[in-house]
Amino acid sequence: MMRTRPLKVALLGCGVVGSEVVRIMSTHADDLAARIGAPLELAGVAVRRPGRVREGIDPALVTTDAVGLVQRDDIDVVVEVIGGIEPARTLITTAFEHGASVVTANKALLAEDGSTLHETAEKHGADLYFEAAVAAAIPLVRPLRESLAGDKVNRVLGIVNGTTNFILDRMTTSGAGYNEALEEATALGYAEADPTADVEGFDAAAKAAILAGIAFHTRVRLDDVHREGLTDVSAADIASARRMGCTVKLLAICERSADGRSVTARVHPAMIPLSHPLASVHEAYNAVFVEAEAAGQLMFYGPGAGGAPTASAVLGDLVAACRNKVNGARGPGESAYAQLAVSPMGEVVTRYHISLDVADKPGVLAQVATIFAEHGVSIDTVRQQGKDGDAWLVVVTHRAPDAALTATVEALRKLDTVRGVASIMRVEGE
CATH class of the missing domain: 3.30.70.260 (ACT domain)
Structure with a gap:
């Protein structure tokens, strides 16, 4: 039976992703209510510029007081899509302290201080969901921490940044130079005005830290991840790879050592054989290859960025968090029991x-x-x-x-x- 009291959702940030979250909540309201067991109600939207017109959002719900919004005791779930370390960290921990669960897409914060967030959620009996932080619409976090919870993951190898994959794909398929490919990526909206986080590997490194932590049940921070960008990849490198029957990709690689006592996490350009499944990942798509002891080799593929794909992952987490609220349950928390060493x-x-x-x-x-x-x-x-x-x-x-x-x-x-x-x-x- 569906309960009549709606679950109240607070949204922090209403840019490309946040606006898509609101749209899907509204468009699929009846279906979401049926799946959760209770209707959803958007209770507030915290933004920096309140004067901007936001289609489909009641202006009365818009506020610049994000702290006040997450401190409300009637909020059931907070959705954080503002990014960055602060004020996101303070807002999320405040939400936990007031009994709300949190859904976030904030890879930088999770990679830098995920353990504190998990501990605070645990302390206050709340959930922390973050599927959208790693590969947007691609289901990856939940399979790793739930579907493969009974298996032993030995390696995670993937393309987790669409901008860099687009650039390298253009350099490979059209012969474009790095600067030319970057200009095209920017024109198409794949690259930010300042592409540093993407092309220097910071974005992929944050995702690698999150994936390694989940896969190996060990806390892995951003500082533990070796990082190299693709700005030095040349046409000569692309040509050499071709002669070897390879292509060049910016990879995030998380591995368990042969003796099982340590793990490594790294991001850098690499040549991979054209026969490898990741070699056929083109344009701005993402793909992650998982090697597990019992399950064998698994590959997850799809759009790894964009408003609608990222919002899809956010809504999936929102449904899970809200179901737990309805049923008086909790989702999976941090699993860091293995405490494996992170090797240099x-x-x-x-x-x-x-x-x-x-x-x-x-x-x-x-x-x-x-x-x-x-x-x-x-x-x-x-x-x-x-x-x-x-x-x-x-x-x-x-x-x-x-x-x-x-x-x-x-x-x-x-x-x-x-x-x-x-x-x-x-x-x-x-």
């Missing part, structure tokens, strides 16, 4: 593609090979091109620790015959 990047083992600008004269290859051998990095293939005293040496290694590769590169830079290390890129997914 230097311990990561993978393959590498190194491009060197060298002098075109006898003995150079032997010198380079000696440096690799001295640091315990085994060479798989070497390709050399040269003319009129200039030469490029492309080396692809077997699997080696990142620290060994770093030491190798530093030693190579000291050789008189090596004019420069043009690029270093990891090779993944094999």
